[in-house]
Amino acid sequence: MSNLRCTDVSIRLHKRTVVQDFSANVEPGSWLCLIGPNGAGKSSLLKAVAGLIKYSGEVTIGDEEVHKLKARRRSQLISYVPQTPIFPLGMNGFEYVLLGRNPYVSHFGYETSEDRQIVADVLTRLELDSLANRDVSEMSGGERQRFAIARAIAQGSPVLLLDEPTSALDLGNQQLALELVERLRAEMGLTVISAMHDLTLAGLYSDQLLLLHEGTTVVMGNADEVLQAETLSEFYGASVRVHRADDGTVVVLPIRNRDVIQ
Amino acid sequence: MTATATLRTRTGAFLRDHSFALWVAASVFVFLSVIVFGAMFGPAGPAWWRVPTELVNRLPIVSAHSGMSSLDWNIVWEIRMPRVVLAALVGGMLSLSGASLQGVFRNPLVDPYLLGVAAGAGLGATLVFTINRSGTSSWPIDPLPLAAFAGGLLAVVATYFLSTGGSNERSGVKLVLAGVAITSLVTAVQAFVLQRNSDVVRQVYSWILGRLSTANWSDVRLVLPYVVLSAAVLLLHARLLDVMRIGDDEASALGTNVARVRITVIVASTIGTAAVVAVSGLIGFVGIIVPHVIRLVTGASYRRLLPLSFFIGGAFLILCDIPGRILDNPAETPIGVVTAFLGAPFFLLLLRTRKVPA
Numbered sequence: 262m263s264n265l266r267c268t269d270v271s272i273r274l275h276k277r278t279v280v281q282d283f284s285a286n287v288e289p290g291s292w293l294c295l296i297g298p299n300g301a302g303k304s305s306l307l308k309a310v311a312g313l314i315k316y317s318g319e320v321t322i323g324d325e326e327v328h329k330l331k332a333r334r335r336s337q338l339i340s341y342v343p344q345t346p347i348f349p350l351g352m353n354g355f356e357y358v359l360l361g362r363n364p365y366v367s368h369f370g371y372e373t374s375e376d377r378q379i380v381a382d383v384l385t386r387l388e389l390d391s392l393a394n395r396d397v398s399e400m401s402g403g404e405r406q407r408f409a410i411a412r413a414i415a416q417g418s419p420v421l422l423l424d425e426p427t428s429a430l431d432l433g434n435q436q437l438a439l440e441l442v443e444r445l446r447a448e449m450g451l452t453v454i455s456a457m458h459d460l461t462l463a464g465l466y467s468d469q470l471l472l473l474h475e476g477t478t479v480v481m482g483n484a485d486e487v488l489q490a491e492t493l494s495e496f497y498g499a500s501v502r503v504h505r506a507d508d509g510t511v512v513v514l515p516i517r518n519r520d521v522i523q
Numbered sequence: 524m525t526a527t528a529t530l531r532t533r534t535g536a537f538l539r540d541h542s543f544a545l546w547v548a549a550s551v552f553v554f555l556s557v558i559v560f561g562a563m564f565g566p567a568g569p570a571w572w573r574v575p576t577e578l579v580n581r582l583p584i585v586s587a588h589s590g591m592s593s594l595d596w597n598i599v600w601e602i603r604m605p606r607v608v609l610a611a612l613v614g615g616m617l618s619l620s621g622a623s624l625q626g627v628f629r630n631p632l633v634d635p636y637l638l639g640v641a642a643g644a645g646l647g648a649t650l651v652f653t654i655n656r657s658g659t660s661s662w663p664i665d666p667l668p669l670a671a672f673a674g675g676l677l678a679v680v681a682t683y684f685l686s687t688g689g690s691n692e693r694s695g696v697k698l699v700l701a702g703v704a705i706t707s708l709v710t711a712v713q714a715f716v717l718q719r720n721s722d723v724v725r726q727v728y729s730w731i732l733g734r735l736s737t738a739n740w741s742d743v744r745l746v747l748p749y750v751v752l753s754a755a756v757l758l759l760h761a762r763l764l765d766v767m768r769i770g771d772d773e774a775s776a777l778g779t780n781v782a783r784v785r786i787t788v789i790v791a792s793t794i795g796t797a798a799v800v801a802v803s804g805l806i807g808f809v810g811i812i813v814p815h816v817i818r819l820v821t822g823a824s825y826r827r828l829l830p831l832s833f834f835i836g837g838a839f840l841i842l843c844d845i846p847g848r849i850l851d852n853p854a855e856t857p858i859g860v861v862t863a864f865l866g867a868p869f870f871l872l873l874l875r876t877r878k879v880p881a
Binding site: 346348 | 760762763766768769772773775776777778779818822824826
C-alpha cells in the first residue's frame with residue numbers, strides 16, 4: 262500500500278483557475294473528505310486525480326506519477342464514482358459491475374471467466390446477488406449507488422474517489438452507502454477521497470476533513486478541528502451552530518434566520 | 524442454506540454467457556436461409572423449389588438432382604444471386620454502421636447518414652448525372668459509384684474538421700451538429716445543381732431512392748473489401764461500445780481512450796456506408812430500425828447487437844427487396860421506398876410503445 266500525494270496541484274478550466282496549489286498527503290487506508298461550498302473545486306480535484314481533466318503539479322501514488330501512467334494502468338490504481346453516474350437502459354447489474362474489469366481487459370479483448378468470477382464475488386460481498394439480473398436503470402437510488410460502488414470495487418484499485426456519494430439518497434441509504442464504503446475500506450485497506458456536502462456525515466465517516474474555498478485549502482484536520490461555526494459561516498456564508506455530542510460526534514445544525522421576513 | 528444455493532446459481536449463470544453463441548448462430552442461420560430464399564423469386568426463371576436443390580448440388584462433394592436447365596441456372600446465379608448478395612451486404616453494413624454510431628454518440632436515433640455521408644454521396648451522384656451520363660457509358664470504370672463514394676467521404680471529413688476546429692472536443696455533440704449543417708449545405712448545393720439541370724431530376728431521384736435491380740457480381744466485388752474491412756473493425760469494438768454506454772467520463776476513468784474509440788468507429792462506419800451507398804443509393808431506415816428491433820429482442824448489449832445487426836440487417840434488406848421484384852412487374856419499386864414504407868410506421872410504433880434503450 263502506498264500514499265496518495267498531491268503536490269502543488271493547480272487546475273484551470275475554461276480559462277479560470279479552479280484549484281490553486283493544492284497539496285495533501287493521504288495515508289493508505291485512510292478517508293479524506295473534501296468539503297466546501299459549491300464551486301470550491303472539490304469535483305474538479307477528484308476528476309484531476311482520476312485523470313479526467315488536465316492539471317499542473319504532481320499527483321503520485323507510491324512512486325508512480327499519475328499523469329505519466331497509461332490510462333489502463335491509472336484505472337487499475339484509481340477508481341472514480343461521479344456524482345451522478347450514468348445507468349444505461351437495458352444493462353443488468355452483473356454487466357454493469359463487469360465494466361469495472363475494463364482496466365484488465367486488452368483493447369479488443371473480452372473479460373475472462375476469472376473477471377466474471379471476481380465480479381460474482383464482489384456482488385456476493387456487497388450482498389447484491391439478488392439484484393444482479395435487474396436492469397440498473399430500473400433500480401432505486403440506493404441500489405444504484407451500491408452498484409456504482411460495486412463497479413469501483415471490481416476495479417480492484419487501492420484508491421477510491423467518490424464525488425458526492427450521498428447527495429441523491431435518503432437518510433437510510435446515505436448511511437448504508439457510507440457504511441459500505443467504511444466496511445470495504447477496513448477490509449481491503451482502501452484509500453478513500455470523497456467530496457461531500459453533508460458536514461455531519463462527512464465528519465462522522467472520514468478520518469480527515471479538508472475545507473476548500475475558491476480552489477485553495479482553508480484548513481485540514483479532523484472533524485473537531487475543521488467544523489467550527491465561525492469557519493463554516495465565513496466560507497459557506499451559512500448560519501450554523503456546531504454541537505459536539507458526548508461520543509465525539511460533531512453535529513452541524515443550520516440556524517433559521519428569522520430576520521428574512523420583516 | 525437454500526437461499527445461499529439460489530444466490531450461487533444466480534450469479535453462476537453469469538459466469539459463462541452461452542446465449543451469445545446461440546444468438547449469433549441463429550442469426551447466421553436466418554441470414555443464409557434468407558439468401559437462399561431470396562434467390563427463389565423473380566419475374567423469370569426456374570420453379571422456386573428447384574433453386575435450393577440446385578444450390579446444394581453445386582456444393583462440392585454433394586450431388587442432388589434439381590432438373591434445372593443451364594439457362595435457368597444462369598438466371599439464378601448471374602441475375603438473382605448478385606442482387607441478393609448485394610442486398611445482404613448493403614443491409615448488413617447499414618445496420619451495423621447505424622448500431623455502432625448509436626453507440627459512440629450514445630443516441631438511439633442516430634442513423635448511418637448522420638454525419639453527411641448520404642448528402643455527400645447524393646451530390647457526387649448528381650454531378651455525374653448532370654455532366655452527361657450517356658457520355659460516360661463507354662468509360663472503362665463507371666464514375667457514378669466512385670463519385671458517390673468520394674462525395675460521401677468528403678462530406679464526413681468536412682463535418683469532422685468543422686466540428687473540431689483544432690480543439691479537442693470529446694463529447695461528439697458538436698460533431699452531430701456539424702453533420703446537420705453539412706447535410707443542409709450539401710443538399711442545398713445539390714438542389715441548386717438539379718434546378719439548373721432539370722432533365723436529370725428523374726434519374727437522380729431514382730438513384731436517391733435506392734436500387735439493387737441492376738446489381739451484378741462486379742458491384743458485389745466492388746463493395747466487398749470495404750464492407751469486410753469496415754465490419755471487422757466495428758465488430759472488434761463491440762465490448763468497448765458497451766463501456767461507452769456509461770458516458771465519456773466514466774469510460775475514461777475505466778481506462779478507455781474514448782476519443783480514439785469514437786474516431787475509429789466513425790471512420791470505419793463511414794467507409795462502409797459510403798461504399799454501399801455508392802452502389803445502391805440511399806436506402807433509409809435500415810440503420811435505425813434493425814438495431815432497435817434487435818435491442819428489443821436480445822437486450823441492448825453491443826456484443827450481441829453488432830453481429831446480429833449485420834446478419835439480421837442483411838436478411839431484412841433481402842426480404843424488403845422481394846416485393847419490389849414481384850409487385851408492379853416489370854417496373855421496379857425502389858428498395859428505399861419499401862424500407863421507408865415498412866420502416867417509418869414501425870419506428871413510430873416503437874417510439875410510442877417502448878422505452879428506447881441507448
